[in-house]
Amino acid sequence: MTNAPSAITVQSVSKSFGRGDAAIRVLHDVSVEIGAREFFTLLGPSGCGKTTLLRLIAGFEELDSGSIAIEGARIDHLPPFQRPVNTVFQNYALFPHLTVAQNVAFALEMQNLSAAEVRRRAGEALEMVRMGSFAARKPSELSGGQQQRVALARALAPRPKVLLLDEPLSALDLKLRKEMQIELKQLQTEAGITFVFVTHDQEEALTLSDRIAVMQGGRILQLDTPRTIYERPAHRFVADFIGEINLLDGQVSGPGRVRLDCGAEIAVAADQTPGARVTVAIRPERAALAQSGALPAEVTHAAYLGTATILQLRLANGAPFLLRAASANLPEIGAQVSLHLPSDALQVFAA
Amino acid sequence: MNLRRLPLTREISLAVLVYLYVPVVVLIVYSFNANRTATVWSETSLDWYRKILVNPSIRDATWNSLVLATAAGIGATLLALAAALGMKSRFRGAGLVEAVLNAPLILPEVVVAVATLMLFVGIGIDMGLTAMIPAHIAFCIPFAYLPIKARLEGMNPSLEEAAQDLYANRFVTFRRVTLPLLWPGIMAGFTLAFVTSLDDFLTSFFLSGPGSTTLPVYIFSAIRAGITPEINAISTIMLIVSVALVVTSFLLGKMRR
Numbered sequence A: 001m002t003n004a005p006s007a008i009t010v011q012s013v014s015k016s017f018g019r020g021d022a023a024i025r026v027l028h029d030v031s032v033e034i035g036a037r038e039f040f041t042l043l044g045p046s047g048c049g050k051t052t053l054l055r056l057i058a059g060f061e062e063l064d065s066g067s068i069a070i071e072g073a074r075i076d077h078l079p080p081f082q083r084p085v086n087t088v089f090q091n092y093a094l095f096p097h098l099t100v101a102q103n104v105a106f107a108l109e110m111q112n113l114s115a116a117e118v119r120r121r122a123g124e125a126l127e128m129v130r131m132g133s134f135a136a137r138k139p140s141e142l143s144g145g146q147q148q149r150v151a152l153a154r155a156l157a158p159r160p161k162v163l164l165l166d167e168p169l170s171a172l173d174l175k176l177r178k179e180m181q182i183e184l185k186q187l188q189t190e191a192g193i194t195f196v197f198v199t200h201d202q203e204e205a206l207t208l209s210d211r212i213a214v215m216q217g218g219r220i221l222q223l224d225t226p227r228t229i230y231e232r233p234a235h236r237f238v239a240d241f242i243g244e245i246n247l248l249d250g251q252v253s254g255p256g257r258v259r260l261d262c263g264a265e266i267a268v269a270a271d272q273t274p275g276a277r278v279t280v281a282i283r284p285e286r287a288a289l290a291q292s293g294a295l296p297a298e299v300t301h302a303a304y305l306g307t308a309t310i311l312q313l314r315l316a317n318g319a320p321f322l323l324r325a326a327s328a329n330l331p332e333i334g335a336q337v338s339l340h341l342p343s344d345a346l347q348v349f350a351a
Numbered sequence B: 001m002n003l004r005r006l007p008l009t010r011e012i013s014l015a016v017l018v019y020l021y022v023p024v025v026v027l028i029v030y031s032f033n034a035n036r037t038a039t040v041w042s043e044t045s046l047d048w049y050r051k052i053l054v055n056p057s058i059r060d061a062t063w064n065s066l067v068l069a070t071a072a073g074i075g076a077t078l079l080a081l082a083a084a085l086g087m088k089s090r091f092r093g094a095g096l097v098e099a100v101l102n103a104p105l106i107l108p109e110v111v112v113a114v115a116t117l118m119l120f121v122g123i124g125i126d127m128g129l130t131a132m133i134p135a136h137i138a139f140c141i142p143f144a145y146l147p148i149k150a151r152l153e154g155m156n157p158s159l160e161e162a163a164q165d166l167y168a169n170r171f172v173t174f175r176r177v178t179l180p181l182l183w184p185g186i187m188a189g190f191t192l193a194f195v196t197s198l199d200d201f202l203t204s205f206f207l208s209g210p211g212s213t214t215l216p217v218y219i220f221s222a223i224r225a226g227i228t229p230e231i232n233a234i235s236t237i238m239l240i241v242s243v244a245l246v247v248t249s250f251l252l253g254k255m256r257r
Helices: A048-058 A102-112 A117-127 A144-156 A174-193 A202-208 A225-232 A236-241 B010-029 B047-054 B057-086 B094-105 B109-122 B129-153 B158-165 B170-201 B202-207 B215-223 B229-256
Strands: A006-017 A024-035 A039-043 A066-071 A087-088 A162-166 A194-199 A211-216 A221-226 A248-256 A257-260 A265-266 A277-284 A289-290 A296-306 A308-316 A320-326 A337-339 A346-351
Touching: A006 A048, A006 A194, A024 A066, A024 A194, A024 A221, A024 B109, A039 A048, A039 A202, A039 A308, A048 A087, A048 A162, A048 A194, A087 A144, A087 B158, A117 A144, A117 A174, A144 A174, A144 B010, A162 A174, A174 A202, A194 A202, A202 B158, A211 A225, A211 A236, A211 A308, A221 A225, A221 A236, A221 B010, A221 B109, A236 A248, A236 A277, A236 A346, A248 A320, A257 A277, A289 A320, B010 B229, B047 B229, B057 B094, B057 B170, B057 B215, B094 B129, B109 B129, B129 B170, B129 B202, B158 B170, B170 B229, B202 B215, B215 B229
Parallel strands: A039 A194, A039 A211, A087 A162, A162 A194
Antiparallel strands: A006 A024, A006 A066, A211 A221, A248 A257, A248 A277, A257 A265, A277 A346, A289 A337, A296 A308, A296 A337, A308 A320
16 A cells, blocks of 8 residues: 555545434545555445435545545535446346347446447456357346356456445355455456455455445544454444454553453553453353353353354353353353453453 | 135136127127128128228228328327426416316317307307317327326436537427437327317217218218117227227337337
């Protein structure tokens, strides 16, 4: 990302739907810089504003205030057909009256290329997604995964500067989704263009992205690499939304110490005002079983996953706790155990 | 629950079919009757079809009906298409506009026909096709509007967005995506408007002038001189043309899906 100019600059963008008292603010003063050739993901629950932000970049919605630029040139006043971006729609939006080849050639024809050039580049795009032999079919004769590939080829054929993808994998079954994730990542590397990817699936976001913007209520809560988002969530919501996590409420009892509501006192690496209510977060794989310790718990359930086992524990105050442990030497269900929470694995959020 | 098992289902269905279609079947059968008296059967003959083909009044009336129905069908379909596209953006008062568009379906036709007659006489428009075409267009609009509207509502809105996303401006989007996808609805709307106009008697009767007699008006005046097998023959041809049009349009719509 260093030196490369920003592919997309979104500055102080706000957007509301409806008028007057009934107006709903969907985006609050959102700013983000997306680098060239970056796989950038907008992640959040439904209604967080991620799709609206994507549609603003594509030009399907008009922004209320702020600006959007691509490679430094403002595009927010342009209609969609004049913006150097293409979209892969959630429902694919393939033209049902055109063949696969005609679908992929659509944008190329709009660019006034010669008939031979249109045919050549549409063929290339179809080969890229391994759909060359389906050129003469109608979209209704294809499976969901095949339609997905054609939609990708259609959007990539005109070689846009930016590809926008609106939950493109959400309609596929799990196995196909995993395959398409790998293909998407390969395509992005090959095509060498910027991907802006919208999803509510945190696992998908972690797998694919160079950077993730976690959104909630029309704001970006955290924008960072998947690793940092997972390991150092900046916000209780982010911690809870990404992956499995244990959230333990407590009170700061002294410098670097928190007394949890279950009664145990633990060491943390953060400085909080004594007396303040806090939430301590720890991933199931970062906690460990200990011979003896300050945090007693009872094993209530065990789920064997092959490489690991997820233990469900109950703390002294009845709060649940998830622990990911190696599948050897596990305690019995009902056994009393002690937990060790390494202070460098703990995140502390003000309540 | 199995409907077939209900008692008398078959018998009642048959009775309704007989009730609906016996008059039409009788009319068709007697159009092939050689006897001059329309109600007395003598032998099979195509004489009446031969006679109506050479009858200049019938030929003129047929021509007028076809010109009128084509003009009314095209006019009503274009206006209905514009209305359906306009109604896509749900503006204030859209419900009222929709009701006005569909008003011809419920307004008593005789009242509208008289009102149109008075208006045209008042502003000095001559009776005949120039008066009948705009009047037919007006009452055919809802017949064209409803199928187009239904087709438009069933269309995925992302398709137009996708076209614009792929560099097609609004006009090209309409021509390359919206119009082809609406086409079955447009054809169905045109067919319904055409058949409705072809069949119309009241408005045509009030507004027809010298030389603009349509087939229904001709049949009405001919029948006052007594029912002849010629009437049976014309009616049969009209029936076949109408049914053929509707079936063709239905099949075309099915093929495109």
